Amino acid sequence: MIERFWSISIGAGMDDPAVIRHPSASVEDYVKAIWEVAGSGAASTKDVAERLSIAPPSVTNMFVRLQEMGLVEYERYRGASLTRRGREEALRLIRRHRLIETFLLEHLGYSWREVHEEAERLEHAVSDGFTERLAEFLGHPGQDPHGDPIPAADGSLAPDDSFPLGEATAGQRVRISKVGDDPSTLEYLGDHGLVPGRLLSVREVRDLDGVITVEDEDGESHALGAPLAGAVFVRGE
Amino acid sequence: MIERFWSISIGAGMDDPAVIRHPSASVEDYVKAIWEVAGSGAASTKDVAERLSIAPPSVTNMFVRLQEMGLVEYERYRGASLTRRGREEALRLIRRHRLIETFLLEHLGYSWREVHEEAERLEHAVSDGFTERLAEFLGHPGQDPHGDPIPAADGSLAPDDSFPLGEATAGQRVRISKVGDDPSTLEYLGDHGLVPGRLLSVREVRDLDGVITVEDEDGESHALGAPLAGAVFVRGE
DNA sequence: CCAGTAAATTAGGTTAGGCTAATAATCTGG
DNA sequence: CCAGATTATTAGCCTAACCTAATTTACTGG
Ligand SMILES: [Mn+2]
Ligand SMILES: [Mn+2]
Ligand SMILES: [Mn+2]
Ligand SMILES: [Mn+2]
Numbered sequence: 001m002i003e004r005f006w007s008i009s010i011g012a013g014m015d016d017p018a019v020i021r022h023p024s025a026s027v028e029d030y031v032k033a034i035w036e037v038a039g040s041g042a043a044s045t046k047d048v049a050e051r052l053s054i055a056p057p058s059v060t061n062m063f064v065r066l067q068e069m070g071l072v073e074y075e076r077y078r079g080a081s082l083t084r085r086g087r088e089e090a091l092r093l094i095r096r097h098r099l100i101e102t103f104l105l106e107h108l109g110y111s112w113r114e115v116h117e118e119a120e121r122l123e124h125a126v127s128d129g130f131t132e133r134l135a136e137f138l139g140h141p142g143q144d145p146h147g148d149p150i151p152a153a154d155g156s157l158a159p160d161d162s163f164p165l166g167e168a169t170a171g172q173r174v175r176i177s178k179v180g181d182d183p184s185t186l187e188y189l190g191d192h193g194l195v196p197g198r199l200l201s202v203r204e205v206r207d208l209d210g211v212i213t214v215e216d217e218d219g220e221s222h223a224l225g226a227p228l229a230g231a232v233f234v235r236g237e
Numbered sequence: 238m239i240e241r242f243w244s245i246s247i248g249a250g251m252d253d254p255a256v257i258r259h260p261s262a263s264v265e266d267y268v269k270a271i272w273e274v275a276g277s278g279a280a281s282t283k284d285v286a287e288r289l290s291i292a293p294p295s296v297t298n299m300f301v302r303l304q305e306m307g308l309v310e311y312e313r314y315r316g317a318s319l320t321r322r323g324r325e326e327a328l329r330l331i332r333r334h335r336l337i338e339t340f341l342l343e344h345l346g347y348s349w350r351e352v353h354e355e356a357e358r359l360e361h362a363v364s365d366g367f368t369e370r371l372a373e374f375l376g377h378p379g380q381d382p383h384g385d386p387i388p389a390a391d392g393s394l395a396p397d398d399s400f401p402l403g404e405a406t407a408g409q410r411v412r413i414s415k416v417g418d419d420p421s422t423l424e425y426l427g428d429h430g431l432v433p434g435r436l437l438s439v440r441e442v443r444d445l446d447g448v449i450t451v452e453d454e455d456g457e458s459h460a461l462g463a464p465l466a467g468a469v470f471v472r473g474e
Numbered sequence: 475c476c477a478g479t480a481a482a483t484t485a486g487g488t489t490a491g492g493c494t495a496a497t498a499a500t501c502t503g504g
Numbered sequence: 505c506c507a508g509a510t511t512a513t514t515a516g517c518c519t520a521a522c523c524t525a526a527t528t529t530a531c532t533g534g
Binding site: 057061076 | 522
């Protein structure tokens, strides 16, 4: 009697198809970068390459792999967009990143300049268990210290209805919700008390040069050029 | 302060400015494994392979690379021993590991069972800056919670003059300095208050079965078999 | 609508760090 | 002191992630 054996399984033996494992640090950073440059749209090879400081062909190559992992939808020449799973992974990573930054700032005495780099590595090394215990330790913050919302453990992210101060109109009263995370911007804004939670009255929006003048709660007046005004996000009061 | 960014000269390549770069996580774990299995002697391929759960040929290969990096002295068929730099790297890693474990236990509510695995990954992701701020946050502990000494920032490690309780003699008064880190051992000892710092009087050392009977500070008596008695390290009082 | 440019992909490498199978060296107990 | 067992090395592969150079595709403005 002849017995026939055949196998339906794809790929190499039953060794370990790439389906299960945690994404590597690289994969996580790519997924986060796609989220950051494209949100729910499609991210271009170039944008992702620039954000990650990686050569474009490497990105093309990774887009293919991310699709095989089910993290993105990818079509040649038209970029990659996150699948539901990809989005979940991105938000899980961002949650870790922002909680870690909060911890470093509030408990270890880090300055803003140092925080991001450390978090960029640590975010890949902590488990979900660590993350939730850290959230508990921090009192389950909803935003990180410069106002970026921290995604919830279930992956949900509060919709953001804030807009750049540069788009405000004279006479408006607004509250700072978050500030850009460029180090020198952050330093300037911090020094002048322009931090999340602060209430501002928009005095003048000068079209000529884009300078916006605001008055803070203490009656202090600030004139901000377009780059700065674009880094301060506010919500109407 | 010790110089910790070191250069690996890569022959003719000049492709990269071959400077800098921390050892990779793998390299760090190898160096630590060599320290753990051999101290200042030579570690065998087999011992390191077993400790790291890696195939022996991979270890042989890494021994060669570690030597090229100046971290070990290696001779075919006679194992690898750490150079001064290798020892420094190992102790720096162990410092990070033990400080992280201390933090996880004392501040994030981890149990002993969970701590080690998390620290095993985090130890590779934290910077020296993080490590020193964490040490500060923790109050510069000299030992981790089960009594293992934490190497100082300068790489020095207090010499260990403790010995297993199994080697004590009847009538001796001893203080527990550290306990083995096997999870179930740890659980038993913790439940019975046999933790570092505790003072014990050795009542009986029974050669017949290796059982040691001790009395603690509260007059409580404990009979410990050889495996347990070997996991409790003490110092004479 | 089409040529020139910008973006993307393909082709062909590299390095780190793993693996297995085959072979060689060392060690040990009779 | 030597044969078998143990340990180590060599040979040959593999995958993940990067790279540069060459080529192809897509976009855009005249
Ligand atoms: Mn950040
Ligand atoms: Mn990162
Ligand atoms: Mn440990
Ligand atoms: Mn480790």
